[in-house]
Amino acid sequence: xxxxxxxxxxxxxxxxASLELRCxxxxxxxxxxxxxxxxxGQGLQLLLKYFSGDTLxxxxxxxxxxxxxxxxxxNLRKPSVHWSDAAEYFCAADRGSTLGRLYFGRGTQLTVWP
Amino acid sequence: DAMxxxxxxxxxxxxxxxxxxxxxxTLNHNVMYWYQQKSSQAPKLLFHYYDKDFNNEADTPDNFQxxxxxxxxxxxxxxxxxxxxxxxxxxxTSYKRREQETQYFGPGTRLLVL
Numbered sequence: 001x002x003x004x005x006x007x008x009x010x011x012x013x014x015x016x017a018s019l020e021l022r023c024x025x026x027x028x029x030x031x032x033x034x035x036x037x038x039x040x041g042q043g044l045q046l047l048l049k050y051f052s053g054d055t056l057x058x059x060x061x062x063x064x065x066x067x068x069x070x071x072x073x074x075n076l077r078k079p080s081v082h083w084s085d086a087a088e089y090f091c092a093a094d095r096g097s098t099l100g101r102l103y104f105g106r107g108t109q110l111t112v113w114p
Numbered sequence: 115d116a117m118x119x120x121x122x123x124x125x126x127x128x129x130x131x132x133x134x135x136x137x138x139x140t141l142n143h144n145v146m147y148w149y150q151q152k153s154s155q156a157p158k159l160l161f162h163y164y165d166k167d168f169n170n171e172a173d174t175p176d177n178f179q180x181x182x183x184x185x186x187x188x189x190x191x192x193x194x195x196x197x198x199x200x201x202x203x204x205x206x207t208s209y210k211r212r213e214q215e216t217q218y219f220g221p222g223t224r225l226l227v228l
Contacts (some may be wrong), residue, residue, distance in 0.1 A: 043120075044157070044204065044219040096129070102157075
């Protein structure tokens with residue numbers, strides 16, 4: 001089945017530490033890929049997206065993600081985490097059909113220790 | 115600032131009492147989406163409008179309806195809410211340009227069913 005997988009349900013890091021959130025997809029062709037962040041009780045905010053071209057994508061709030069076709073992955077990274085980064089992070093994929101349907105991973109909850 | 119607005123942010127209704135959630139956008143996007151997000155789960159697409167064309171997901175219950183009277187507004191109607199319909203409801207918009215599109219989300223409406 002076509003899907004988006006976020007293997008880590010919950011990650012805890014110390015403030016100032018580096019962060020990597022994993023995302024894998026299983027589609028026949030490369031989908032369009034997105035990372036969204038959701039703070040408690042809030043909607044989803046777009047962090048970054050990948051359509052084509054440079055496989056290292058820069059986003060807002062100091063986040064970046066790298067698309068690796070060979071590993072079917074689109075992992076999100078940040079070199080130094082801030083306490084305000086504590087939130088839930090969703091990876092999503094769009095197969096690029098005319099339907100425009102986003103397929104979400106189940107999310108990774110990030111906790112940041114002071 | 116251009117944005118996606120959802121009203122109300124919190125809605126309490128009684129079991130079986132019809133409720134309407136509202137979404138408006140100032141982005142002039144031609145596609146509007148409604149997602150349901152239950153606690154600790156990924157958002158689930160209910161349906162979307164591409165201009166005036168309504169597209170229902172196959173597994174969306176008949177209890178859920180939508181209206182889009184103009185480009186800016188879209189409504190989610192729940193005809194007879196059950197306890198299982200308590201969730202966060204997210205509206206998103208996008209501008210369909212070839213196949214690449216990015217969805218922008220509103221802050222969500224938290225629905226409580228008593």
